[in-house]
Amino acid sequence: MTYADIVLDLINNDDRYMIMTSENRAAFRNLPPLIKNNFIDTGITEQTMIGMAAGLALRGRVPIVHALATFLTMRAFEFIRTDVGIANLPVKIVGAVPGFLSDGNGPTHQAIEDVSIMRGIPPMNVFCPADEEDMLKGLMSVFTHPAPFYIRYNPTKAIVEHSKFEIGKAEVFGKGTDVAILVYGFLFREAFKAKEILESKGVSVRLINIRTPKPIDEETVLKTVDECKLIVTLEDHFITGGLYTILAEVLLRNRKTANVLPFALMNKWFKPGLLNDVLEYEGFTAQQIANKIFNKLKIEH
Amino acid sequence: MKKQKLHELKQTSLRVREHIIRMSGNGGCFIGASLSCADLIVYLYKEFLNVSKENLKDPKRDYFFLSKGHDVPALYGTYVELGWLEEERLKNHLKTNDFIYWHPNRNIPGIEFHSGSLGHNLSVAMGVAMDCKLRKQKNKVVVVVGDGELNEGSMWEALLVASAYKLDNLLIVVDRNQFQANIQTEDLIPLKPLAKKFEAFGCKAKKVNGHNFEKMDEIFKTFPFEKGKVSVVIAETVRGKGLPSIEKRADRWFVNFKEEEIEQLLKELHGAKQTKLTSETIVAR
Numbered sequence: 054m055t056y057a058d059i060v061l062d063l064i065n066n067d068d069r070y071m072i073m074t075s076e077n078r079a080a081f082r083n084l085p086p087l088i089k090n091n092f093i094d095t096g097i098t099e100q101t102m103i104g105m106a107a108g109l110a111l112r113g114r115v116p117i118v119h120a121l122a123t124f125l126t127m128r129a130f131e132f133i134r135t136d137v138g139i140a141n142l143p144v145k146i147v148g149a150v151p152g153f154l155s156d157g158n159g160p161t162h163q164a165i166e167d168v169s170i171m172r173g174i175p176p177m178n179v180f181c182p183a184d185e186e187d188m189l190k191g192l193m194s195v196f197t198h199p200a201p202f203y204i205r206y207n208p209t210k211a212i213v214e215h216s217k218f219e220i221g222k223a224e225v226f227g228k229g230t231d232v233a234i235l236v237y238g239f240l241f242r243e244a245f246k247a248k249e250i251l252e253s254k255g256v257s258v259r260l261i262n263i264r265t266p267k268p269i270d271e272e273t274v275l276k277t278v279d280e281c282k283l284i285v286t287l288e289d290h291f292i293t294g295g296l297y298t299i300l301a302e303v304l305l306r307n308r309k310t311a312n313v314l315p316f317a318l319m320n321k322w323f324k325p326g327l328l329n330d331v332l333e334y335e336g337f338t339a340q341q342i343a344n345k346i347f348n349k350l351k352i353e354h
Numbered sequence: 355m356k357k358q359k360l361h362e363l364k365q366t367s368l369r370v371r372e373h374i375i376r377m378s379g380n381g382g383c384f385i386g387a388s389l390s391c392a393d394l395i396v397y398l399y400k401e402f403l404n405v406s407k408e409n410l411k412d413p414k415r416d417y418f419f420l421s422k423g424h425d426v427p428a429l430y431g432t433y434v435e436l437g438w439l440e441e442e443r444l445k446n447h448l449k450t451n452d453f454i455y456w457h458p459n460r461n462i463p464g465i466e467f468h469s470g471s472l473g474h475n476l477s478v479a480m481g482v483a484m485d486c487k488l489r490k491q492k493n494k495v496v497v498v499v500g501d502g503e504l505n506e507g508s509m510w511e512a513l514l515v516a517s518a519y520k521l522d523n524l525l526i527v528v529d530r531n532q533f534q535a536n537i538q539t540e541d542l543i544p545l546k547p548l549a550k551k552f553e554a555f556g557c558k559a560k561k562v563n564g565h566n567f568e569k570m571d572e573i574f575k576t577f578p579f580e581k582g583k584v585s586v587v588i589a590e591t592v593r594g595k596g597l598p599s600i601e602k603r604a605d606r607w608f609v610n611f612k613e614e615e616i617e618q619l620l621k622e623l624h625g626a627k628q629t630k631l632t633s634e635t636i637v638a639r
Contacts, residue, residue, distance in 0.1 A: 101512045
């Protein structure tokens, strides 16, 4: 089962669904001939594509639109906010190579404010799958939901089996109370490995996969804050507006505070290169994450 | 066009202009652009579009989009004359207990989509036109755009795509009143030769006097202008049309007239001498 299989199945069963792209077919290269009238490539025109998606949605369609996450969420931002957001239309916005996944492209292609700006649009929801399996588990719920959704497309291979998906529900691994790692998207992999490294030294860890940063699973976040001594937020996103901010909002709304260690991009774009080298350079490998946590806990490693 | 029909259209647009003038106080409105497209909107709704109070939800209706949304008083006025909106409600202009404000929104029956941010509704209309084509329905999709709005890159980007997909069920009407907000288009970002620009983008363009119902009827009846091409009507209009005291005046784009000026302007509309306007002119908004 792939992303393209799910989309094909969806369209074959329900003619309302349409695939649109601004000339970015990576996720469904073989699909266009199979879905003919349910496929529109508008060329390199993110704004026009979003405007048209809104028009199609007015006619009862559910457009699933694709482009690189940066250009889609930022070049077309005002179209998403104004045409999709104000009208609250069920347009599904799929951003390719978000966060660190743009690896060698450089800052023009780094979507590391996408979660912040998309969740700032009132009716918009945000789905950041941990890996391909997590993405495939969530797609049907997200595509068939009546609200607009932003999806951080993530085709990386899973290293764990994920549980059943539910919008607004986080996925919890472990019952540890020394440290809780809150993460969304691609960095889940590093978080999972960091958990193993920490546990090998006797630290008890809970890992929270924040599948939908919006709507946030406030109940799980609060329970985690109440039960765990150190809260780590981990995201390939600017520190502003992402998971660290979401946690702050949840805490403030509930008159709580916590001992928080954030991993995020601190007001800078990341160094472009091969993905694993980028992680190493920026300090986001499992070992580096674990080391920082050991230091914070004053544990020798 | 029959004399009776022509008389009826002229009377309707005169009443629409009265509504616009009454909305130009107590907070004001964008009167210049509203008056330039009033005849166009009256013509389109009464003679061209297959849309009525009864079929507003019918997927086979024709679609109308007002992309340059600040001229929405002309639309409110037309809806009153069509019987879609109670005249009393125009008194709610800019009141928070209603939805009658400076830009269109879907809370007003008949308005297909909100606008206000320029350069949006062409691509939205294209999405609708595309769907009508995919479903093999014969709806016409009309979008009125401003000439100043053609500064927006998204308009030309959208035209490339509309032509690529041969959306010949789409009609773009340019309210060519020669003005941007505060400056004549040709003095700021010149658009001439406009018809040639549209044709270079793959459309079929025709010009018409946007205040002459008989001429409009001749042109619009030939839609679609060419199989496989987007049709464009460049409607030559006069900003502030109907009120010589504000016609073609750069400083009367947005106005907020006093009660006595409004009374005088209503008389001017019916042929009285030009109004001596004393209220502040607003250059930029």
